[in-house]
Amino acid sequence: MKSPAARNWKTGTLSIGLEWLIPILVVVIWQWLGSAGVISQRILPTPASVVEAGWKLIRNGDLFVYIGDSTRRALLGFVIGGGIGFILAILNGLAPLAEKLTDSSIQMIRTIPHLSLIPLIIAWFGIGEQGKIFLVALGVAFPIYLNTVHGIRSVEPGLIEMGRTYGLKGFALFRTIIFPGALPSILVGLRFALGIMWITLIVSETISSNSGIGFMAMNAREFFQMDVVVLSIVIYALLGKLSDWLAKLMERSWLQWHPHFRPKK
Amino acid sequence: MASALSSEKINVKPEVGSLETVSSRGLQVDVRDAVVQFGDLTVLRDLDLTIPSGQFLAIVGRSGCGKSTLLRLLAGLERASQGTVSLGGGASAGLRPDVRVMFQDARLLPWKTVLDNVRIGVEGGDKAKALEALELVGLADRAKEWPSVLSGGQRQRVALARALVGDPSLLLFDEPLGALDALTRIEMQQLIERLWLERKFTAVLVTHDVSEAVALADRVVLVENGIIAQDTSIALARPREKDNGFTHYESSILNRVLKRNQTAASNEGFSI
Numbered sequence: 001m002k003s004p005a006a007r008n009w010k011t012g013t014l015s016i017g018l019e020w021l022i023p024i025l026v027v028v029i030w031q032w033l034g035s036a037g038v039i040s041q042r043i044l045p046t047p048a049s050v051v052e053a054g055w056k057l058i059r060n061g062d063l064f065v066y067i068g069d070s071t072r073r074a075l076l077g078f079v080i081g082g083g084i085g086f087i088l089a090i091l092n093g094l095a096p097l098a099e100k101l102t103d104s105s106i107q108m109i110r111t112i113p114h115l116s117l118i119p120l121i122i123a124w125f126g127i128g129e130q131g132k133i134f135l136v137a138l139g140v141a142f143p144i145y146l147n148t149v150h151g152i153r154s155v156e157p158g159l160i161e162m163g164r165t166y167g168l169k170g171f172a173l174f175r176t177i178i179f180p181g182a183l184p185s186i187l188v189g190l191r192f193a194l195g196i197m198w199i200t201l202i203v204s205e206t207i208s209s210n211s212g213i214g215f216m217a218m219n220a221r222e223f224f225q226m227d228v229v230v231l232s233i234v235i236y237a238l239l240g241k242l243s244d245w246l247a248k249l250m251e252r253s254w255l256q257w258h259p260h261f262r263p264k265k
Numbered sequence: 266m267a268s269a270l271s272s273e274k275i276n277v278k279p280e281v282g283s284l285e286t287v288s289s290r291g292l293q294v295d296v297r298d299a300v301v302q303f304g305d306l307t308v309l310r311d312l313d314l315t316i317p318s319g320q321f322l323a324i325v326g327r328s329g330c331g332k333s334t335l336l337r338l339l340a341g342l343e344r345a346s347q348g349t350v351s352l353g354g355g356a357s358a359g360l361r362p363d364v365r366v367m368f369q370d371a372r373l374l375p376w377k378t379v380l381d382n383v384r385i386g387v388e389g390g391d392k393a394k395a396l397e398a399l400e401l402v403g404l405a406d407r408a409k410e411w412p413s414v415l416s417g418g419q420r421q422r423v424a425l426a427r428a429l430v431g432d433p434s435l436l437l438f439d440e441p442l443g444a445l446d447a448l449t450r451i452e453m454q455q456l457i458e459r460l461w462l463e464r465k466f467t468a469v470l471v472t473h474d475v476s477e478a479v480a481l482a483d484r485v486v487l488v489e490n491g492i493i494a495q496d497t498s499i500a501l502a503r504p505r506e507k508d509n510g511f512t513h514y515e516s517s518i519l520n521r522v523l524k525r526n527q528t529a530a531s532n533e534g535f536s537i
Contacts, residue, residue, distance in 0.1 A: 162372040165340060166385050166427075167362055176385070180376040257376040257411045 045227040050234065053227035062216070067235065070212040073129065074201050077136025082193060084137070085144035086186075093152030094178075106145065114138045115203055127208035132201065139200040140193040147189025151182030184258060187251050194243040202236055291319035291467030292363065292434040294339060298348035301334050308334045310491040311348070321461055321468045323482035325475055325522065332488045336437050336471045340366045352435065362388070365428035367441040371420035373412040379423050380408040386430040398430035399423070402456065418449035422456070429460060436461075438470040442477065454480055458503065475519045480505050485518055495521050 027047050033039045034046030041049070057063035088106065092099040114135060125131035155178055163177045205214020213232045220228035255261040294316040301309040308331045316322050326332045337343040338350060341360040350357045352364065365386070373382045383395040399405045402422040412420055421441055428436060438457070442450045458481055461468050472478050478485045479499055487495035497518060501510050 156372075158368065158370060158372050159374060161342065162366075162368065163385075165342065165360055165364075165366050167360065168385075177374065180374070183376075255376075257413065259413050 042224075042226060045230055049227045050230050053225070054231050057216075057228070057231070066211060066213050066216045067239075070201060070205065070214070071239075073132050073205075073212065074136060074197050077133040077201070078140050078193065078197050080133065081137030081140035082144045082190075085141035085189075085193075086148055088141075089145045089148030089152065093149045093182075094174075106142075110142045110146075115200065118204065118207055121204075122208055127210065131208070132204045135204045136197055136200045139196045143192035143196060144186070144189045147185045147192070148182060151185030151189075152178060154185065155181035184251075184255055187247065187255070190250070191244065191247040194247055195240070198236060198240050198243070290434060290465045292353040293318045294435065294467065294469075295351045296335075296338070296348070297351075299338060299345040299350060300347040301331075301338055301343055302346050308491055309338070309345075312488075312492055314486065314493060316467060316469065319465050319467055321470070321481060321483045323470045323472060323478035323485045324488055325472060325478050325485060325518065326488040327522065328473065330488045331491045332471045333439055335488060336366075336439050336469060339435070339469060340364060340437050342366075362431065363434040364437065365431065365433040365435075366437045366439060367421070367424055367428050369440045369443050371412070371417075371424040373420055373423055373427075375412055377412075378408065379404065379410050379412060379415070382412065382423055383427045383430055386427040388431070394430055395426075398426040401429065401460065402426045416449075418445050418453060421445065421453060425453075425456070425460075429464070432464070433466055435467045435469070438468065438472075440471055440473070443472070443474075450477075455504075457481065462503070475522065476515055479511060479514045479518070485514075487518065487521060 030039075030044075031047045034041065034044065034048075045053075054063065057066075088102065092103055092106075117135065117138070121131040121135060125134065159177050159181065160173070163173050168176055201212075202214050205212045206218050207214075209215040209218075213235055217229050217232035220226075220232070251261050294314070296312055296314040299309055299312045300307065312331075312335065314335075324332045324335060334343060338345060339352075339357075341357060341364065344359075352361065373379075374385070377385075380392065380395055380399065383398055384390040384392065386398070387394045396405060396408060399408055402425050404419060404422055404426065407415065407419065412423065415423065424441070442453050445453060454477060457468075470478065470481060475485075479501075482499055485497045485499060486493050487497075489495075495518070497514065499514055501514070505511060
C-alpha cells in the first residue's frame with residue numbers, strides 16, 4: 001500500500017518530468033551531434049562548451065553583472081510602462097470623457113511597432129539607459145492598457161448594480177467589484193507584457209549597449225566566441241520562462257476563486 | 266370562507282387603514298402618479314400604489330408590462346420623471362440602506378467566499394452577523410466555499426442571507442425564483458415566507474407565476490401597460506394549501522392576465 005502523499009509526489013515528479021522531457025532530449029541530441037563532429041563547433045558549440053563558458057563568466061563575476069543590468073532595465077521599464085498603461089486604462093474604463101479624449105490617440109500610437117523607433121531613440125538618448133527603459137516601457141504599456149480596459153468593460157453590470165444597492169461607491173466599489181472582476185484579464189495582459197519586455201530589451205541591447213546580456217552576445221560575436229553567444233540566448237530563454245512562471249503563480253494565487261485556476265485535488 | 270368570495274369582491278381595492286395593523290418595522294411605501302420613461306418609451310404612466318407597513322405584496326403581469334421597472338423604482342435604481350415615491354413617509358432619495366433587492370440571478374461576487382459575500386450586506390462587515398444570517402438560510406456550513414461550487418438554489422439562499430443581514434425594512438424580490446427548479450422553488454418560497462413572518466419587513470415580489478404570488482402574498486396587483494389594472498387582497502390563512510380558495514384566486518387573477526372570459530373559465534375549474 002502506498003500512502004497518498006507518496007503517490008502525489010510520484011505524479012508530481014512525473015508531470016514535471018514530462019514538461020522537461022523535450023528540452024532535455026534536444027540538449028542530449030545536440031551534444032551528441034556536436035561531439036560526433038556532425039555540427040562544427042564554429043557554427044554551433046556543444047551544450048558542454050556553453051556550460052563551460054557560463055562557468056567561466058560566473059567565476060569572473062561578469063555574468064551576474066550583465067544579468068543584473070538587463071533585469072534592472074527590464075523591470076524599471078516594466079514598472080513605468082505598466083503603471084502608465086494601467087492608470088490610463090482605469091481612467092478610460094471608468095470615465096467616458098477620458099476615453100473620448102485619449103482612446104483614439106492611444107490606438108494610433110499602439111499600431112506603431114515600437115522597435116521601429118530605435119533610430120529616433122538613439123538620436124534622443126544616445127546609447128544610455130534611458131533609451132532602453134523608454135522602449136521597454138512603451139512596449140509594455142499597450143498590452144496592459146488594452147487588457148485592463150477590456151477587463152473593466154467585461155465586469156458584469158449586474159454585479160456593479162448589486163454593489164450600488166449595497167451602498168458601495170467610489171473606491172470601495174472599485175476595490176470590491178471592478179478590480180477583482182477585471183483581474184483575470186489584467187493578468188493576461190501582464191503575461192503578454194512580460195514577453196514583450198524581454199523581446200524589446202534583447203533588441204535594444206543588441207543594437208546599442210555597453211552592458212547587459214545583449215551586449216555580452218554582441219561583444220562575443222566580435223571575438224567569435226560562439227559559446228558565449230549561445231549562452232546569452234539560453235539565458236534569455238530561462239529568464240522568459242522564469243517570468244512566465246511568475247505570472248502563472250500570480251494567476252494561481254489571485255484567481256483561486258476561478259474554476260479554471262483552482263489547483264486540482 | 267375565502268372560496269365563497271365572488272370575483273367582484275376580490276377586485277375591490279383594499280382600504281389601507283382597514284388592514285390589520287402589523288408591527289411598524291416594515292416601511293410604508295407610497296407611489297403617487299409615477300411616470301418612468303426610457304427615451305420615448307413610457308414604461309409606467311401615472312401609477313399609484315400604497316403598500317402598508319409589513320405587507321407582502323406581489324406584482325404580476327406579462328413580460329414587458331413594467332413590473333420590474335416598478336420594483337426598480339422602489340429600489341431607487343430608476344428615477345420617476347414625474348410623481349413621487351416615498352418610503353416610510355419621507356420622499357425617497359435614491360438608494361437606501363434599509364431597502365434591499367434580490368435579483369433573478371444571485372449576483373454573488375465569485376471572488377469572495379460565501380461568508381464574505383454576505384458580509385457585504387453588513388455595515389463594517391461583521392463576521393458574526395454574517396454567519397448568523399447564513400445559519401438563517403441553512404448554509405452556515407458552506408461559509409468558506411466559493412460561490413461557483415454552489416447550486417442555483419444555494420446561491421439564491423446566500424443572496425437572501427446577504428439581503429437579510431442588514432435587517433432591511435423593505436425587501437424587494439425581482440423574480441428571484443424564476444430560474445430554480447420546481448422543488449427548490451417551493452423550499453425557497455417557504456423560507457421567504459417564514460423569514461417574512463419572523464422579521465415583519467415589507468416585502469414586494471415581482472413574479473410572472475400567479476400561483477407563486479397567491480402562495481406568498483397578502484395582496485396581488487396586476488400591472489398592465491404601465492398602470493395597475495387589478496388589485497386583489499388574498500384572504501387565505503397561512504401556511505397556504507392549494508385548496509379551493511387558492512385555485513379560485515389563482516384562476517381569477519390568471520384569467521384577468523390572459524384576458525379570458527371570467528365567468529366561463531371560473532365554472533370550468535381548469536388548471537394552468
